[in-house]
Amino acid sequence: MKDTFRHKGKRQQLAAIVEAKGVKDKKVLAAINKIPRHLFMDSSFEDHAYQDKAFPIAADQTISQPYTVAFQTELLEIKKGDSVLEIGTGSGYQTAVLCELGAKVYSIERQRELYRKTKVFLSKIGYRPKYLSFGDGYKGLDEYAPYDKIIVTAGAPYVPNPLLAQLKIGGRLVIPVGEDVQVMTLFVRKSAKEFEKKEFGDFRFVPLLEDKN
Numbered sequence: 001m002k003d004t005f006r007h008k009g010k011r012q013q014l015a016a017i018v019e020a021k022g023v024k025d026k027k028v029l030a031a032i033n034k035i036p037r038h039l040f041m042d043s044s045f046e047d048h049a050y051q052d053k054a055f056p057i058a059a060d061q062t063i064s065q066p067y068t069v070a071f072q073t074e075l076l077e078i079k080k081g082d083s084v085l086e087i088g089t090g091s092g093y094q095t096a097v098l099c100e101l102g103a104k105v106y107s108i109e110r111q112r113e114l115y116r117k118t119k120v121f122l123s124k125i126g127y128r129p130k131y132l133s134f135g136d137g138y139k140g141l142d143e144y145a146p147y148d149k150i151i152v153t154a155g156a157p158y159v160p161n162p163l164l165a166q167l168k169i170g171g172r173l174v175i176p177v178g179e180d181v182q183v184m185t186l187f188v189r190k191s192a193k194e195f196e197k198k199e200f201g202d203f204r205f206v207p208l209l210e211d212k213n
Contacts, residue, residue: 001043003036010050011037014066017052023070027078031100032070037063039125040091059111062206063091064153070097075174075186075200076149078103083130083144085166087137088153088208092118096127098151105129106144108137110209138210140166147171155182155205164195176205 015033023029038049040063048055054062073094078084080102089095089109095118098105107129109115115134122129133141137152138160145166152163152175159175167173167189176182184200 025074082148085147085150099127154208156208
């Protein structure tokens, strides 16, 4: 599938929609405007690629709503060169946004089918995260810790302690917490034992599943 002028025009419209909903970070909006989201979806669903909504992909997962991706990314406050742990690689769309912002991305996916597919696909379209892992997101990825930023892209019933432990002092963890509806939550690590917590309203995510491996 190609990336055409029509696709680029639709992306501009999508970035404008996301901005109108309140995302202000110009670099995040530029990433939404640049990344060919239609390539992350089955070609038969191409018409849905630039609508601001989540859409089903393989393994009962979804490609997140662009506004949600932009909102979470803005909360992270990515600086070029930040080491970022992503829990839930999924389609790789959020991974691509983080790469576009100059982050060193370490990503975990618990669905083997998605992990294999996305690993090949991302490099094919020019996005090269530092490390893609097949594993349990609840445990994080201790071997590359601590991280400047951690993002969880599935709904977690609680905040996994390993993720808090793997965050640098001064680092930011963005995680949707809850069962049926999740509250977007930001933790900023203030010291070895102290975290500042802020909440940013309700979202809906597919669940973060535990002990699959």
